[in-house]
Amino acid sequence: MRNKQLFAVLAAAVLSAAVLSGCSSKDKETSKKETTTLTISAAASLTDVTKDIAKKYKEKEPHVKLNFSYGSSGALQTQIEEGAEVDIFMSAAQKQMDALSKKNLVNKKSRVELLENKLVLIVPKDSKTSIKSFEDLAKSSVKKVALGEPKAVPVGQYSEGVFQKLGILDKIKEKANYGSDVRQVLTWVESGEVDCGVVYMTDAKISDKITVVCEAPKKAADPVIYPVAVLQDSKHKDEAQKFVDYLKTDEILKLFESYGFQRVK
Template sequence: MNNNRKNVVILVMFCLLAVIFTFTGCGNSPQNDNSSKGESTKEVYIVAAASMTDAIQEIGANYEKEHPNVKLTYNFGSSGALQTQIEQGAPADVFISAAQKQMNALAEKNLIDKSTRKDLLENKVVLIVPKDSNLALSDFTQLATDKIKKIALGEPKAVPVGQYSEEIFSNLNILDAVKQKAVYASDVRQVLGWVETGEVDCGIVYATDAAISDKVKVLLEAPANTHKPVIYPIAMVNSSENPDIAKDFIAYLSQDEQKAILAKYGFDVK
């Protein structure tokens, strides 16, 4: 009898252990649910001009808080380089250019959804110098004088701020003289960096780039009517794998709270 009782006790304990393991396994199911939720997260690529970096990252953080299943991945650079990347099939859902030229080129190749295209912002072109610089200029034409040894400019073939700069110099008849002193950067943020470190005497950037740095100061704003308006167009890229989210993000930028952020960084919101 004692042996039988022992066998019964062992059997009962075995059953209890089996039940415990079963419930332990069930307890893991929420983790599996979380995993599946993670797999359903949508990655959306925001491709934007380098001058948009700070503003778009702040707005993007707001968007992700309100849309927990969306992860925004950023690609900032010169608008010309970004245009080329999109043409070559790089991941892109939303494109913000610092000039119409690059957006027009993509539109001609039917690579953007033209129905989503709109002018988002306007910026200004300014001449900056290091914060502790003693350089004194009264107008842009003095860039052609001996006061300037090195000036940082965006590469005009790919960087819109470089294109605006050359347009200004051409209209002021100083292009050839300035070219001899030019050091060309891959995007506007590189121009800003060179001026911050004093590697050049001055540089031409957007007003918004100057506004985010405490290591430079604005010496002059480009004279009126010396360049085309600095308009930033935005559109959804046709290859977007998440078109609904892309369109929603474009609309999100027009909300008052997000427009206030853009204005805080110095953009004139359309």
């Protein structure tokens, strides 16, 4: 009888150990999944919407952490070229993505032209200015114009393209204050440090301290396209591609649209 009882106790102990071992293995697997971090270099104009996307993705993929690094697309491009460990690049212009692609730093198959934005002219909310159009910025009454630095900041490149086509670029350069990214341009206009500035529609939508004067004239404005791609040296290519695919879903594209972006047609 005692032998039977002893056998039962031993059997229970073995079964318990097996269950605990199984749980331990699962816990280890879960722990490993939780350590997966995707580093994403994203244009400054994507700051607000990507914070919302990160919250949604955490619910969908709790074992993946999204670490966003924001800045001008040109500065982010330079960081990647200098060896920064990045999994995904979300640029505000094709120029920077093209440059990385030529150096084989991005996975070309993963690239997608994800979004479109609009260029707008803004003034401080309480401004008494008579500015009504991009052409008005050439007038002597306009003293300070905030623009993105054209060598590294896409919004500055797009802006200069508009002024070039309108034939007033030289006059604008004389009164330009150049910001390190589009958010700095927005801040200068909000504070009234400048008469006006050129930002993206999405940046203008998040501020109640400015007034949108108009969109850039279609005859002079190039399409503002946002490409996204997985980096060639990403250590988490599968997870990175999965996130890029997630950005293309109807749910997330609608979220982008709520912030003022448009789907690429």
